[in-house]
Amino acid sequence: MEHHWPARIAGAAAGLANGLFGGGGGMVFLPILSRWGRLDQRKLYATCVGVIFPVCLVSAAVYLFRGELSLLTALPYLLGGLAGGWIGGKLYGKISIRWLKWLFAAFLFYAGVKYLL
Known part of the structure; x- marks a missing residue:
């Protein structure tokens, strides 16, 4: 059990990170799984999504119980996110790992700049 710490x-x-920032846990998991997970790149991204999903559910539940989550406001984003997630999952095996890395980095850069402005 020691090796699981x-x-x-x-x-x-x-x-x-996910609880404090309302997201971002995947940005923590990806480099960690990349270093310790010993997974090939495709399994790495898929495993990251699989791990972050329950973490997001827990954070959302805490926000909901504290009265800080507006389900009516979230609904259109959720529906679009579900569609985008399905499309992304279908395209996933068709995009090269190199492009996935560049897309991920570009997204992080864009989000960081937008957050600071």
Whole structure:
């Protein structure tokens, strides 16, 4: 059981980031899984999504119970996100790993700049 502590600590860090920022846990998980997960790139991205999903559910539940989540405001984004997630999952195997890395980096850069402005 001792060898699972780095993964548990990494999970706690990602959950903390997700809870504090309303997202972003995947940005913590991706480099951690890349280093410790010993997965090929395609499984790495898919595993990151699989791990972050329950973390997001927990954060959303806390926000909901605290009365800080507007379900009516979130609904159109959720519907679009579900459609986008399905399309992205279908396209996933058709896009090269190199392009996935560049797209991910570009998204992070764009989001960071928009956040600062």
